[in-house]
Amino acid sequence: MLRKSLCLVLSALLILTCFTACGEVKGSDAGLVFPIDRDPEYLDPQIISFAGSKNIIANCFEGLVALNENGEIVPGCAESWDYNSETLTYTFRLRKDCKWRVSIYAGPLIGLSSSQTNSLPLTAYDFDFGITRALLPETKSPVAKALYCIKNASKVNSGKTSSDKLGVRAVDDYTLEIELETADPDFLFTLLEPGCMPCNEAFFEATGGRYGLAVKYLIYNGPFYINNWVDDTSVSIRKNDYYYDSENVLPRSVYFSINNEQDTRLDKLKNNTYSVSPLTKDQSAEIAEKKKYTVVPFDSSILSLAFNCSDSVLSNKNIRRAIASSLDYAVLTEELGAPTAKGIIPDTMSIGTQRYRDIASPVAAYENSDPVALFDKGLRSLDTGKCEITILCTEENETAVRRLMQSWQAIFGIKCAIFAEVVSETDLLSRVESKDYQLALVPITYSTNTAFYALQRYTSTSSDNILGFRDKKYDSAVADIKLTQGLSESARKSAEAEKYLIDSCTMIPLYSRQIYMGLAKGVAGTYFNLTGDIAYFKHTVSK
Numbered sequence: 121m122l123r124k125s126l127c128l129v130l131s132a133l134l135i136l137t138c139f140t141a142c143g144e145v146k147g148s149d150a151g152l153v154f155p156i157d158r159d160p161e162y163l164d165p166q167i168i169s170f171a172g173s174k175n176i177i178a179n180c181f182e183g184l185v186a187l188n189e190n191g192e193i194v195p196g197c198a199e200s201w202d203y204n205s206e207t208l209t210y211t212f213r214l215r216k217d218c219k220w221r222v223s224i225y226a227g228p229l230i231g232l233s234s235s236q237t238n239s240l241p242l243t244a245y246d247f248d249f250g251i252t253r254a255l256l257p258e259t260k261s262p263v264a265k266a267l268y269c270i271k272n273a274s275k276v277n278s279g280k281t282s283s284d285k286l287g288v289r290a291v292d293d294y295t296l297e298i299e300l301e302t303a304d305p306d307f308l309f310t311l312l313e314p315g316c317m318p319c320n321e322a323f324f325e326a327t328g329g330r331y332g333l334a335v336k337y338l339i340y341n342g343p344f345y346i347n348n349w350v351d352d353t354s355v356s357i358r359k360n361d362y363y364y365d366s367e368n369v370l371p372r373s374v375y376f377s378i379n380n381e382q383d384t385r386l387d388k389l390k391n392n393t394y395s396v397s398p399l400t401k402d403q404s405a406e407i408a409e410k411k412k413y414t415v416v417p418f419d420s421s422i423l424s425l426a427f428n429c430s431d432s433v434l435s436n437k438n439i440r441r442a443i444a445s446s447l448d449y450a451v452l453t454e455e456l457g458a459p460t461a462k463g464i465i466p467d468t469m470s471i472g473t474q475r476y477r478d479i480a481s482p483v484a485a486y487e488n489s490d491p492v493a494l495f496d497k498g499l500r501s502l503d504t505g506k507c508e509i510t511i512l513c514t515e516e517n518e519t520a521v522r523r524l525m526q527s528w529q530a531i532f533g534i535k536c537a538i539f540a541e542v543v544s545e546t547d548l549l550s551r552v553e554s555k556d557y558q559l560a561l562v563p564i565t566y567s568t569n570t571a572f573y574a575l576q577r578y579t580s581t582s583s584d585n586i587l588g589f590r591d592k593k594y595d596s597a598v599a600d601i602k603l604t605q606g607l608s609e610s611a612r613k614s615a616e617a618e619k620y621l622i623d624s625c626t627m628i629p630l631y632s633r634q635i636y637m638g639l640a641k642g643v644a645g646t647y648f649n650l651t652g653d654i655a656y657f658k659h660t661v662s663k
Contacts, residue, residue, distance in 0.1 A: 148370040150662035152395040152643075154655060155379040155388070157546065159352045164332025165317040166254045169262045171653045174314055176355055176376055178654050181317040182342040182363075184212050184247060184296070185308050187656070189647035193308045193473075197242060197318070197341065198296070208271075208300040210307070216294055217364045218242035220320060221340040223347075229326040229336075238362050242341050244290035246318035251298075252276075252283050253324075254315035263315030265582065266573050269304035269602060302602050305472030305610065306570040312649070313568070317341075343369040343658040353378055369658045370645065380546055386638070389413070395643045395662060396655055404636035414639035418652030419467040421565040421633040423456070423517075429626055430588030431558045433507045438498035440625035443509075443559070446491035448527045452630055455520035461629040463618045464564075468650045469571040471614065472607050476571040480611040483618045483629075495532055510539045512551060512560040518542050521561055552586050563633045569650040572601055572610075575617050578626065587626045594620055 156172030165177045186196035198212035222230075222237040232240065254261040255270075257279045268274045271287025287299035300307065310316065318341060319331075327337045335349050343366070344357040355376040359369050377394075379385070386403040388394040390413075399415065407413040425447070427434045434440055463483035469476045499505060513521040518540065525538045532538075543551065551557050564586075566574045575598050576582060580590045597617045604610045621627060635652050642663035647656050 148661050149372045150370075150395070150660070152371050152374045152657060152660060152662065153377055153393060154374060154396050154657075155377050155385055155394060155398070156355075157378075157380040159378050160355065162332045163338060163346070163349075163355075165314040166250065166259055166261050166263075166319065167332075168314050172376065172378075175654055176346070176357065177314045177317065178342075178649075179344045179374065179657055180340045180342045180346060180357055180360075181314070183311050183316050183318070184214075185311050187312055187649060189656075189659070191650050193312075197247075205303070208303060210298045210300075212244070212247075212296045212298070214242070214244055214247075214294040214296065215364055218341060219362045219364075220246075220323075221345045221360045221362045222323075223335070223339075223345070225336045226323070226339055230320075230323050240320070240339070241293070242318060243293040244296040245293070246320050246341075247296050247316075248288050248290040249321040249324070250317055250319035251288050251315075252286055253319055255286060256283060261315045262584070263310070263313040265576060266310045266313060266568065267315075269300050269302050269307060269310075271299045271301045273301070303605060304602065305607060306470070306572060309470065309569055344374060347373075371657055371660050371662075374657050382545075389638050389640050392640050392642075395640050395660070396646050396657075397638050397640075399636040399638045401634065401636065404638060407638065412641040414644070416637045416639070416648065416652070417634045418636070418648070418650075419632050419634055420469075420651035420653070421563040421635055422461045422464060422466055422629045423631045423633040424461075424464075424562060424564050425628040425630060426552060426557075426560045426562050426564065426587060427626055428555055428557050428559070428588050429590070430555060433502065433509060434558055435588075436498045436502055437625060438494045438501065439507070441489060442491040442495035442498060442532075443528070444625045444628055445488045445494060446528055446531045447628065448524060449630075451523045451527065452520055455523065456517070456631055461632050463615070464621055464627060464629050465571050465574050465614070465618060466566065466651070467632065468569070468652070469566070469574055470569050470650060471571045471611055474607060476611060476614070479608055480571070480615045483615055483622060491531055495535065499535065506535045506537070508537045508539070510541050510558050512541050512543060512548055512557045512562070514545050514548055514561075515542055516545075517561050555586060555588050564627075565635070565653065566651060571614050572598075575601070575614060575621075578621060589621075589624070589626045591624065594624070 160173040165181055182196045184196055184198040185193050188194045197214055197218050199215045201210055201212045203210050220240040220242055222240050224234045227237045253259055255264050255273050255276045264277045272281055272285045275281040276283050276286050289297045291297055323339055324331050330337045335346050343363050345360045347358045348356040358373045382400055385397045389397045404415045408415050427440050429435055467477050511521055521540050528538055548562055552560050552562050577584045578587055578589050579595045579598050601610055601613045604613055645659040645661050
């Protein structure tokens with residue numbers, strides 16, 4: 121296995137130094153610490169999907185555009201751009217002072233000596249290759265479908281046409297044209313995705329299929345670069361002096377500590393071991409009133425009752441409708457005490473430059489029918505007189521689930537044996553992601569900021585479809601959203617698609633579930649994307 125660190129002895133020393141320094145180094149030269157759940161398998165921007173990896177890439181790479189602290193699109197490596205609404209073409213003009221940060225270990229792969237590692241310019245060809253590579257079928261990039269608005273992108277991704285037909289073209293070293301097939305108000309936000317980061321073709325080819333697997337096999341163009349990667353322990357990044365705006369990059373380093381033990385994070389934040397950390401609801405409440413800490417909430421997760429529509433029992437719509445019709449919301453409100461969700465799409469999602477919920481009405485909950493009649497009808501079509509259903513949940517929600525089970529048992533009697541399986545949140549999310557469940561009370565979070573891609577997740581061909589839902593009518597409704605002109609009309613059609621999912625009883629959105637980011641005493645300047653799962657550290661200080 122490729123070793124991700126350059127030297128284990130030096131790695132151990134770095135770990136010790138980092139944890140010591142984080143509490144001592146102050147001001148704009150601070151060493152910061154941020155926990156991630158697990159060790160990244162790879163750090164290839166075009167193929168990552170894990171939130172921890174995306175945090176690292178977001179700080180070590182920069183795209184054509186960037187996100188500022190107000191959640192607005194601003195120039196990144198492209199200093200300006202134009203959009204021709206008649207030809208649906210973006211023309212990006214790149215900065216001429218952008219460079220790749222090439223380490224002395226990576227340089228020899230492309231024939232650069234140690235004295236030449238700061239001489240590799242970033243060009244439009246790097247963005248052309250990066251975006252094209254994300255759409256090649258062999259790459260299997262999670263961002264590919266989000267790029268289907270580009271001319272011929274879906275055909276390239278399906279292997280039906282060659283990549284030279286893609287509507288992405290480097291005109292010269294500093295000019296990139298992207299021709300769209302359909303207008304897309306979310307396109308600039310899509311360009312923030314890791315899969316749209318630049319990739320130097322010569323370096324990629326020189327890695328021999330090992331791109332992103334180790335420090336040696338990556339080069340960087342963002343505010344930081346990876347200087348150490350220790351299996352199952354940490355990924356450390358340092359300020360990139362070759363970055364065009366390096367004088368405004370304030371931290372000296374950021375240390376991504378691997379720790380999936382959520383219970384320990386608050387204590388580590390309190391003693392300044394962690395500079396910034398995700399927190400649970402209870403943890404955030406504990407420090408929310410204390411002025412020395414900062415807690416930033418995000419309404420980016422929906423606690424939902426998710427049905428595995430590919431399950432032998434729950435593939436039956438009448439069984440799902442029966443369960444939905446018998447749902448006791450009073451029990452959930454009493455036990456969970458969370459604000460009612462306005463639909464499947466969280467409040468933080470955007471459509472174009474606006475918040476989706478500012479222009480889309482809340483989606484009505486599923487209308488109740490006779491649950492017993494529906495259940496009996498479902499059993500008859502399954503050619504059985506009874507069935508078993510297991511519901512996954514976390515310990516936090518176990519009491520609510522068991523009360524629901526009691527109400528379901530009273531309604532369906534011996535016709536339905538209902539069991540609860542209590543697992544950790546990490547296991548719950550993993551099981552749901554792999555569709556290893558029947559019914560689950562699960563917080564659903566989206567990896568993109570846009571409402572359209574939240575809905576596209578549940579289409580028949582989506583690899584992220586956790587519901588196992590296959591419906592041509594829904595697929596067509598989602599595809600039609602992309603062909604719609606105007607934000608209000610797009611929002612209306614998106615709300616219709618939301619309602620179709622709910623009426624099909626694929627998922628019952630119950631309550632908005634906030635996620636929280638906590639900043640330690642004296643830490644300021646960190647900002648986040650709209651969903652709160654990506655932290656940007658380039659302006660962070662520790663006072």
